[in-house]
Amino acid sequence: MSIQIRKAQAKDIKAVRDLVHELAVYENEPDALKADLNHYHEQFKAGLFNCMVAELNGEIVGMTIYYLRFSTWRGKMMHLEDFYVQDKHRRKGIGQKLFEAFIEDSKSQECKMVIWQVLEWNDLAVGFYDKYNAIYDKEWWNCKLFFDGE
Amino acid sequence: MSIQIRKAQAKDIKAVRDLVHELAVYENEPDALKADLNHYHEQFKAGLFNCMVAELNGEIVGMTIYYLRFSTWRGKMMHLEDFYVQDKHRRKGIGQKLFEAFIEDSKSQECKMVIWQVLEWNDLAVGFYDKYNAIYDKEWWNCKLFFDGE
Numbered sequence: 138m139s140i141q142i143r144k145a146q147a148k149d150i151k152a153v154r155d156l157v158h159e160l161a162v163y164e165n166e167p168d169a170l171k172a173d174l175n176h177y178h179e180q181f182k183a184g185l186f187n188c189m190v191a192e193l194n195g196e197i198v199g200m201t202i203y204y205l206r207f208s209t210w211r212g213k214m215m216h217l218e219d220f221y222v223q224d225k226h227r228r229k230g231i232g233q234k235l236f237e238a239f240i241e242d243s244k245s246q247e248c249k250m251v252i253w254q255v256l257e258w259n260d261l262a263v264g265f266y267d268k269y270n271a272i273y274d275k276e277w278w279n280c281k282l283f284f285d286g287e
Numbered sequence: 288m289s290i291q292i293r294k295a296q297a298k299d300i301k302a303v304r305d306l307v308h309e310l311a312v313y314e315n316e317p318d319a320l321k322a323d324l325n326h327y328h329e330q331f332k333a334g335l336f337n338c339m340v341a342e343l344n345g346e347i348v349g350m351t352i353y354y355l356r357f358s359t360w361r362g363k364m365m366h367l368e369d370f371y372v373q374d375k376h377r378r379k380g381i382g383q384k385l386f387e388a389f390i391e392d393s394k395s396q397e398c399k400m401v402i403w404q405v406l407e408w409n410d411l412a413v414g415f416y417d418k419y420n421a422i423y424d425k426e427w428w429n430c431k432l433f434f435d436g437e
Contacts, residue, residue, distance in 0.1 A: 157359045172362035172399070186357040202359055207336040209307045209352055209369045211433070212322035219359045240432070249322070249435050254427045271430045277404045279424040280416055282390070283361070285399050 138194065140231055142238045145188035145200070150177050152197040153188055160221040164256060171285075189238055191222065191231045198226040201239045208250065215243035217253035232265065254279075288344065290381055292388045295338035295350070300327050302347040303338055310371040314406060321435075339388055341372065341381045348376040351389045358400065365393035367403035382415065404429075 145153060154170075154177050161169045180186060191199035199222035206216045217239055222232045243251045255262045257275070295303060304320075304327050311319045330336065341349035349372035356366045367389055372382045393401045405412045407425070 161360065166360075169360045171360060172358070176362045180357055180363055185355060185363060202357070204357055205335060206356065206366070207330055207352070207354055207368060208322070210311065210316075210319045210321060212326045213330055213335060216356070218357060244434060250431055250433045252429065252431045255430055257426050257428055266430055269432060271432055274429040274431070276407050277427075277429055278407055279402065279427055280405055280421045281400055281402045281424070282419060282421055283400045284394060 138229070139192075140229070140234060141192045142189055142234050143192070145181075145190045147178065147181065149188070149190050149197060150174070150181055153177075153190065153200050153202070156197070156200050156221050156223070157202075157219055159223065160219060163221075163224075186218065187242070189235060189242075191235050193226055193229070193231065198223045199231050199235055201235050203239055203243075205246070205248070206252070208252070211249045213246075213248050214250045214252055215239070215246065215248045217251060220253070236265075236269070288379070289342075290379070290384060291342045292339055292384050293342070295331075295340045297328065297331065299338070299340050299347060300324070300331055303327075303340065303350050303352070306347070306350050306371050306373070307352075307369055309373065310369060313371075313374075336368065337392070339385060339392075341385050343376055343379070343381065348373045349381050349385055351385050353389055353393075355396070355398070356402070358402070361399045363396075363398050364400045364402055365389070365396065365398045367401060370403070386415075386419070 151174055154174055158170045161167060186202050186204045189201045190197045201217060202219040203215055203217045206214050208214045240251060301324055304324055308320050311317060336352050336354045339351045340347045351367060352369040353365055353367045356364050358364045390401060
């Protein structure tokens, strides 16, 4: 079994977007993915997000998508937007390798902290993050306005 | 009474950071502001955040801090990190002007949506956002790891 974690290239973006859709289904939001592949390519090229992929025997089975943000309290921070390993490939340490590669890249970019979100009912994910002594803020709501309809 | 909303310049950053501290006190987190003025200047210059200020008769009394993010579901979006008007200058429409300038700038940068957070107990803020038909997601927790101690 060969696991490789590496930065994504443009040729990987279709596979990455397919994993985003799988994750949306897992989160009970099968129709949530509205951004098309062309938009992904444009924004990846523009540097709006970083992406790492996990390859298992040469096949992409997991990914992280992350980017810089500015915390008014702490300063430069990295946000983990998506983090996914296919269900059938869990319990092989792939998620750990992906998450730790994200942490390392954030440190190398001189971030003060990393930040992400988890669904309150996702016990499996919370258990994973507990191992890293993650700190949870549970009293914030996410708010949004769409410009292009729901 | 003259209200002006404009993009911040480097000379405004000290006043903006002072407002961040005022907001932290309002949010019952008086010791939360760790990023120093030098870091603010560095990251503003690096383009890590956008900032608008509200001037009332020439004095800065409010601000927004915001930046681009990538939604894996929607694509390019703008995140409103901080939004504050001094208590004594509320009910003059300053918040509305600031928020709408943020929306306009986000549209002009071709964002698909805007996103921000609100504390669940902040009824005043929720009432404000309700007027814009904001959509709330209440089942996410914020997770973080600090690299430089708590």
